[in-house]
Amino acid sequence: MTPRSHGPRMFILATALLVGACQTTGTSGTSAKAFFQNVKNDPPAVSETPKNAINSYHLVDLKPGERPPLSSDEAGIWMMVDKAEMxxxxxxxxxxxxxxxxYVNDIVCRVAGDYCKDFRVYIVRVPNFNASMSPNGTMIIHTGFLLRARNEAQLAAVVGHEISHYLRRHSAQRAKDMIDKTNALLFVQFANAIAGIAPVSDLAALATVGSIRAFSREHEREADGYGLALMVRxxxxxxxxxxxxxxxxxxxxAVADKITYDPFLATHPPSEERNDTLNALAKTVENNNELRTGETAHQNxxxxxxxxxxxDExxxxxxxxxxKLLDMLLEDNHQPAEVHYFQGELYRLRGKDSDREKALSAYRKALSEDGAPAEVYRSYGLLLxxxxxxxxxxxxxxxxxxxxGDAPDREMIRAMIEGES
Amino acid sequence: MATKLRMTLLAAVLAISACQPYTLAQTGKPVLVADSLTVTPSIDWSHSAIGNAEIWTVDGPLLEDLTFFTNVDKGDPLAPTSFWIRIGMPYQKEGKMPTFDPAMSALEIADLVRETYTRNGQLNFTYTDLAPQPFGGNKGFRFDFTFTTVEGLNKQGMAVGALVNEKLHIAIYTGAREHYFEKYKSAVETLLNSLKIQRG
Known part of the structure; x- marks a missing residue:
């Protein structure tokens, strides 16, 4: 064991605590009432949301800026995740x-409203669709999610969903549940055990495996409903x-080869049922504001x-x-030259059967579009x-x-060109 | 019972021998690297071989390491998984690592190194100054690079290598950007200038 190994291990543990605490089912041995000494179940703070089905979701359990009383169990959980947040x-x-x-902070603030200051947003360079929230308001946004969202509204939908878990304190309930059931130790052991084998990009993924089941349907539906109310507001x-x-x-x-275990999707199953629920809920929203998607702003x-x-992908x-992701980005039609370039890169790197022809064709398409990156010529040249x-x-x-002109590999390219002339 | 004991002892011996310790490479004495290259160090180093790879360090691989990946064959990753475990880098299983092909140009090899490090969880890997440079008397290449570890440590590096008889030999030196990379850079350059390929 070299000293270097401890870093990832500690990081995984920290991530495990953060993410683990986030993705919750919330069935607790202790009654919610006893545990959450200062939960407010009362009226929605969002007065501007019109009267409709979504109003049945109370938007407030915590006051803005509220922290749990120091004597409570929850304060201990916050302390743990505060440390992990560092x-x-x-x-x-x-x-x-x-x-x-x-940009991301602005959207979080707009969705969170008065609670804006309760969240610290960390964008992390991980190529998968994921976002998470810890009980203390640490919000983690994966770059893979930013890449997959087509517009601000899609970003706001997931952000709203995660904020809802916080406001309804689903996370704290789940963390308390784990500790009650003495799972905390097992959880830590598990996080340590997987540390030796986990690739960094999947840290958060693996960290959730041992302890986290899917959210209860009740909590998921609740967070979906809240999320919609927040995004509409x-x-x-x-x-x-x-x-x-x-x-x-x-x-x-599209994933024929099931390589990935995705924690977010495991706990947030993208099912037909969820789709139907969200569509049905969306129809119940009456709103006087002009609603927007914010596609250009997001893409910019x-x-x-x-x-x-x-x-990274x-x-x-x-x-x-x-x-499949690239296909969707092509449909979105933002910087198609770049998307074609990466299609070409994918085929060039995969190098199976007719991949070379496919790569050449993708590079040619990239070059036929406006704004093709200079790297297209490099890859195209290398393949030829x-x-x-x-x-x-x-x-x-x-x-x-x-x-x-100032390419980092210009000298080598020049040598290649001279070698061929 | 005796058989069981014997098997246990055998397992223990195998387990211990799997942990190859570092050995000292002394100033001025030629050293055979991974059974493939020879170098003559200008300072004392600690070194340890794992498969086709061999790691050299003075202050510990967290701070700086000079790694030789030797005789990388068609279809192979730069190093076996056991190597990445040994140096404490987060890693992927072999099937998920990019692999070498003798048809690769120096540019594609630089991309292969970048992809290997990225795949092993290092961030923002960027290389510069990729240029031809002889390696152990062969026509080779060199490049500089930077990356950030998952813990947030900024690292700097340089790589030199060559294809010899369709096999890749590459030496990669990395160190913490603050202090350590510079500390041994000239010792690394001296050592690499003394490099000779024995087998390839």
Whole structure:
């Protein structure tokens, strides 16, 4: 055991506590009333939401800024997750890009309303569809989720859902439940046991396996309903809540090779039932505000980092799921040149059967679109070089050098071109 | 009973021998690296071989390490899973790691290194200054790179390598960007200048 191993292990444990505490079922041996000494079950704080079915969800259990009384069990749980949060805050996985953080924080604040200051948002560089909330208001957003959301409304739908778990204190109930059942020790042991084998990108995933069952349907429905109410209050079209789940379902169905265990989807099953419920709920919302989806704003916010996020997806080597994701992004029709480029990259890296032809064709499509990244020429040239089309390779690589003058590999490319002339 | 005891002892011996300790590479004395290369260090290093890979360090691999990946064959990842476990890097199973192909250009090999590190959980891996450079008397390549560990430590690195008889040999030096990378950089360069390929 080298000293280096402890870092990931501690991180996994921290993540386990955070995420574990987040994804809850909430059946407790202690009555909820006794445990939550200061729960307010009373009237919804969202007065501007019109009278309709969604109003049956009370939006407040906590006052803004409220922390559990120091003498309560819940304060102990908060202390644990406060500590775990410090690990997330300094993690190398954290995306520090100021603009992206400002964008996501703004949406969280709009959805959270008066509770804005209760949440700290951490964007982490992990390529899967996930977002989570801990009992102390630590919200983790995966870059894979930002990539998959088509618009602000879809982001707001999931953010609203997670905020609802916080407001209704589902997480705290679940954490208390684990401790009551002496699962805490087992949970920690489990987190340690898997630390030795876990890839970083799946830390959060694996950390939830041992202790977390799916949310109770009751809590899920509740959070779905709350989430819709919150997103509508923030002015977003509630139809998008069902749409983001449909997108996830499409991608999941494409995974012939079931490589991934996805904790978020395991605890938030994107079922037909959820889809129907969300659609039905969305129809009950009466709203006087103008509802929007915020597609351009979302796409502009992720644009500067989207290529990096897609590169992370490719590194997962889950090609069938990534192909489906790329298909969906093509349908969305934002920067199609970039999407075609990554299709080409996927085929080039996979290298099966007719993948080379598919890759060449994808690169050509990318080059036929506006705004093709210079890297298309590089990959196209490398592939042509591989299949012995030296002249075409040379021409593509020259175009690459022309378009990316300060390319980090320019000297090597020049040497390749000279070797071929 | 005797058989059971014997089996237990055998298992224990196998388990212990699986943990190869670091051995000392002394200043000025040539060392055979992973049965494939020879180098002559200008300072004392600790080194340890795991499969086709061999790690060299002075202050510990958390701070700096010079790793040789030797004789990487077609279809193989840079190193076996046991190597990544040994150096304490989060890792993936072999089936999920990118693999080498002798038809790869230096650019694709640099991409392979980036993908290997990314796949093992390192973040923001960016390489620069990829250029031709001889390696052990062969036509080779070099590049510099940076990445961040999952704990948030910024690291710097450089790689030199070559394809010899369709097999990849590559030496990768990484260190904490603050202090450690610079601390042994010149010792690494001296050591790599002394490198000779014995078998490939």
């Amino acid at each position: 690990g997330i805050a300094t993690s190398g996985q954290r995306v520090m890009d100021a603009k992206l953080n400002a 923030a002015g977003y079209d509630p139809k998008e809540a069902a749409t983001i789940w449909q997108r996830v379902m499409r991608e999941q169905r 916010a992720i644009k500067p980092l989207r290529a990096e996020f897609l590169r 490719l590194a997962q080597r889950q090609y069938s799921a990534t192909l 070089h591989r299949i012995g089309k030296k002249d075409e390779a040379k021409s593509a690589l020259e175009s690459y050098l022309e378009k990316a």
